[in-house]
Amino acid sequence: VTGLWDSLVTRQLLRLVLLHTAWEVGSGQVRYSVPEESKHGTFVGRLAQDLGLEVAELVSRMFRMVSSGRRDYFEVNLQSGVLFVNSRLDREELCGQSPVCAIDLEMIVDKPLRIFHVEVEIQDINDNAPVFSVNDFNIFIAESRLPGSRFPLEGAFDADIGTNSLLTYKLSASEHFTLDVTTNDDQIKSAELELKKSLDREETPIYRLLLTATDGGKPELSGTVQLVITVLDVNDNAPVFNQSVYKVQMLEGSANGTLVIKVNARDLDEGIYKDITYSFSSLVPPYVKDMFKIHGNSGEIRVKGKMDFEYINLYEIQVSAKDKGNPPLAGHCKVVVEVLDMNDNAPEITVSSQSLPVPEDAPPGTVVALISVSDRDSGDNGKVTCSIPPNLPFRLVSTFKNYHSLVLAEAVDRERVSEYKIVVTARDEGAPSLSASSSILVAISDVNDNTPAFPRPVYTVFVRENNAPGAHLLTVSAWDPDLRENAFVSYSVVERSVGEQPLSSYISVHSESGHIYALQPLDYEELQVLQFQVSARDAGLPSLCGNVTVQLFVLDANDNAPAVSPAGSVRGSPGPELVPLSAGAGHVVGKIRAVDADSGYNAWLRYEVQEPGAAGPFQVGVYSGEISTRRALEEADGPSQRLVILVKDHGEPSLSATATVSLSLVESPQAVKWDSRPRGGSEGPLVDMNVSLMIAICSVSGVFVLVIVVYVGLRCHPGPEVMCEPGKATVVCASEVGSWSYSQRQSGNLCVGEGTAKNDLMVFSPNFPNSAENGEHEKLQEAQVSLM
Template sequence: MAVFRRDSLVTRQLLRLVLLHTAWEVGSAQVRYSVPEESKHGTFVGRLAQDLGLEVAELVSRMFRMVSSGRRDYFEVNLRNGVLFVNSQLDREELCGQSPLCAIDLEVIVDKPLRIFHVDVEIQDINDNAPVFPVNELNLFISESRLPGSCFPLDGASDADIGRSSQLTYKLSSNEFFTLDVQKKNDKSKSPELVLRKSLDREEIPLHNLLLTATDWGKPELTGTVQLVITVLDVNDNVPVFSQSVYEVSLTENTTVGELVIKLNATDLDEGINKDIAYSFNTLIVPEVKDTFRIDSHTGEIRIKGELDFEGTKLYEIQVRATDEGHAPMVGHCKILIEVLDVNDNAPELSVTSLSLPVPEDAPPGTVVALIGVSDRDSGDNGRVTCSIPPDLPFRLVSTFKNYHSLVLAEAVDRERVSEYKIVVTARDEGAPSLSASSSILVAISDVNDNAPAFPQPVYTVFVKENNPPGAHLLTVSASDPDLRENAFVSYSVVERSVGEQPLSSYISVHSESGHIYALQPLDYEELQVLQFQVSARDAGLPSLCGNVTVQLFVLDANDNAPAVSPAGSVRGSPGPELIRAMDADSGYNAWLRYEVQEPGAAGPFQVGVYSGEISTTRALEEADGPSQRLVILVKDHGEPSLSATATVGLSLVESPQAVKWDSRPRGGSEGPLVDMNVSLMIAICSVSGLFVLVIVVYVGLRCRPGPEVMCGPGKATVVCASEVGSWSYSQRQSRNLCVGEGTAKNDLMVFSPNFPNSTANGKKEIQQTLTPNSSGQHVKSLRAEYMNALQPSMSLYRVTPGDPSVPALSLRNVCLVLLSSPLDHTSS
């Protein structure tokens, strides 16, 4: 039956709504029920789900559970209808003894969201214990000399029930000599006394048998009896008498063994041995008193024999007898009430009754981690306990009900920063001195996938020489993830895109576990100089996270293409010049071609330009030279190893006037087109060269400012090439026709002309080459390179030393070349 039941249904419903609303607001509520003791299994207690405002259909999904405060599971809830019922039989006397209030505290916990409810079930006493006397038969010895009105104290009965069920009335069987009187000594004790109503005559009736009945006030009434056997004694007719009938003593529970409790004194009006008194405990005294106290039979001193414990027994009631040593011993009685006072001798006790571990690192503040119960067996301030945890922790304690505290999350946690917390919960009472106890709770933080894989660098750069074997290992990328288990398991893949007309996956592949990057086919520098792509690292979490890194793959040129010769000759029989045209698909040194006559002795009056491929005369031609000449020209590159090709050139000699006429009036009848073309070409070359010299002068002036020294000097001519990917684009050569006959021979001029970079505006010595599409559709990334610091004629080549500290980004792949075979002559051509 719920304690909040009211007479009218409307009142009960309104009160229930108020209580449920309050419970919902504060997150914790209290419901009280009562049930009689000795209730059998299945006895209805109350509609718990309804009274707590919970839906019966949600009890299972919300993980409904009930925790008893340190006792057996006396109650259980039917999850189908939400009814609280008795699970095992209850015995109030076993649970609470003589305590006036007996209740079992229950904690009801549900999730989604987490709610905690507190339920008290009061155990009602029923009259299930009959009064019990210490013995079934009590022997009394009464002298015949005792006068009517004499009283003889009797040991009363005890009833384990409480309230009216423990209140007793006594009744003595009918007789003419004795009557019964119940004396209430104080609020703590009352006992029956046998009163002599008529003088005894041992010769007439030496023995009296009476029945003493004790009846409680319960419903139904229960009774207990004791047989009184009264023996009538003769002669010694004075009883030892104590100064008080009841003595009250207070002792603290820490009183030492051997300490004096009280010294009794009884007197006897008789003479001789009839007044000698011996003190003793009543023969019916309980063993607990015998184990705790002892009495000196001669002096009447009562001392402590064992340890006192307030939490075990708070009050001792001791019956003491004073017996004279007469022929018919007379006995006097008194009662001693010893009250034990509490001291703070019990430290608090901690118990963790519910744990929600581990705690996910994305758990919101307010998440309940553990339910902690505290108790102290002491009373008053000695039993009042406060709980605390160390500061600077992302947790806090919240008092929920009585001596229960919830350990809740106070702020967000990060497993990658702290993976677990050792929380020491300290309980301290308010006694003097204060006592404390502590318990450690290890709170583990579980991982969630909140960190994406990360690479140690944003860009990987790798240089690969062309014609690599298929399946060659290019480089390894590696990403790390600070999460755990599958959240930290990283797999690699290539971000697919198109490279020209082919997919990226046809060029390279990435091992999903190791991050090794392999080339799937040989790379050809002449088709692809730079391959830039992205590698993705993805973890196995749910949902998965990923990180990307850029890989720049630079293909280095190899000398795998021989020069290709395509001759351009004059009309047979005319004095036109002969020019050998050659092209090498490689770049840099591998594409730098050299021309020479294969058999110099058979060249006659002719020579070939070493770098231009122009065939010119070394002297004036004579008739002795013959009408025709055949030259074998060898063209080879500067690669390692060098590749070469040959071309055979046939030369026919004509008369001088024709040569002059041919030179001044080429075929087609126009006025000097060849001369005009050469003049225009030389003007353009001179303009470019002048502009270039001006740039170099400005550059040298900037270099003369204080700063790192530039190491440069004369040496063997070295080709220096400027290109981000380590080589040029195809070498573009400037070619002119030469007259073979009279006139001044043209000076050889060869210019390797890649795209010249522009000088930077901030004066720094660097050149920026803009991304330009090449034959494969790829873009060459801009690159900074240190340029040449001087220009001189007469076949001198200039270079910047790669190890020069003033050129931090220079390599042998980053150079640019201009070659002059002799000083420019504006009057020639």
């Protein structure tokens, strides 16, 4: 026996060497075969070579094997790429009586993720001998039975398949009995004992024969049972069934007590020999007795246990019908119960591998997870379709049999949806169909695809001049919808030149908070508007940035006192001013020339006599600065007058300057002819001053209107996203100030005499409160324009 076994193993290994590289045509699946009971380490196939993989890459690509829920019968040597047997393979344990026994393996590699399917067929070897259910088979035969009578025998069972389970029967030599083996349409062999010669109980009451069952394997294996034949006397008619074989079909899951079939037997004898009792043969296996029961008097066979197609789909029941003779005689029949499949098993879903999270810039077609589905039912009840809900950026791709890949169908955006809960539903084709579902939570990881954005395109802030160094001006803030470092924003100023100085000498921005500070005091007389750009850059790779424009308007403060020029003279020459005694009331003596470097109210000047009581007959125009007579002059007024004129602006607090004017009263009116025109006999300077004032008024008004239109347009139509580069500053006038000003930095001419021009330009702005740190400003009052 040992020699035959070694020969069998050698032949099977030779077959393995010849067949292990075979591929299933058109399926894309590697198939191997290996005999059952192969020892640990038995070579199965060069898996890496057959799959087209490099052996050196198996470890780095995280090669792994999934065996569809079974235990690890096989293992892969990652150093050689060889598939070998890992544990004992028992085909009967794995597949029972199934004609084909195969184990599906799933090979997975990463970088990139791929899946290969390998099928290993477990070949049957003749490792199971035929077995009879009993050691001794008792048969009772009446001596009156005629030659040719047949008595059914319980066949042997061989757990192997194919030729290894093909049994032949042999009976030991006997002159009274012979063995008859028949095969029905279902290829089921039945062994019967046939009586060749009449029996004589008085001559031989008991016969002992040996029945041998031999399988078709190589080497052959066999099993035996002893037939103990007892010859009975008298009752010579046994019950006979109307059918030798009954066939019936039952749905699995039939309720307890369901009628399977009613068998019927007849006995030609009379009296008690005609009364029949039905029972299962003693040779019926225990699992059949656990599933069915028979009524002794009626012959009804009913369901007793729970029938499961997936466990056993065919039952063979030996039924005996015995009369009440002494000894009793029996007839036999066979009931074959075929179990029909019902859709009683829901599909099963297994998620074997997941590539999570998914980057939001992952291209369509990226594999997210591998899904396998199975159903224990058969036929349409075992056909499973797999689906996911619509309107998701994912789809299912069938890879092999019941294996599916969950792949990305379209681009995803983490800022729109940060994660998806995908419910995978598997539904069979049974009636009614059954389904199962499994949830996969797919998280979307962030990439730096959003530029920092400011809430508005332009920030406007008003700052009073002479601010303290380091004063906080305003805070800008940008928002980035990305995550972590992709959303961490830092701020900086886009450098440019302001006059001859760099912008960084005027202001600075805190890189984290966005606070903007003034680095030096601002002077309105030097700089009225400072426009610059602040850049917001995230910390992603590569980083993205956005810009915003900041308009800083400097508000005037009253920090310049009025200046009178030339000091002490109303006509620009040394010596007292000559006034004719004949001058009547309202006669203009002269005009004080004073200017203020500030603007608005801070530059609006007021003239008054410092000591009104000492002014005598003279007075000064409050806003014009003209010195005139209040009444006609008299000799009593004295030969001369000395006036101290106080010049004040309207600032808070007010600043002032004084001018001393000496006046001499003379008799002759010819003495003051020079007052009507400047020296040299020309009115050019005065005319030039008036023309200049008119041009200035028109120019300032035109620019003011133009700037308002441009500024409103920019506010209503913000431009596109600003790239992280210094751009041309948009000139926006401080229309929100609500005023316009004319800086009185050039001195006006003072004209004395009868023909003196009285036109003067007075432009001012009201006092402004300090602007708030958040950049919002208070409304400013309108400018006032006076032509005097």
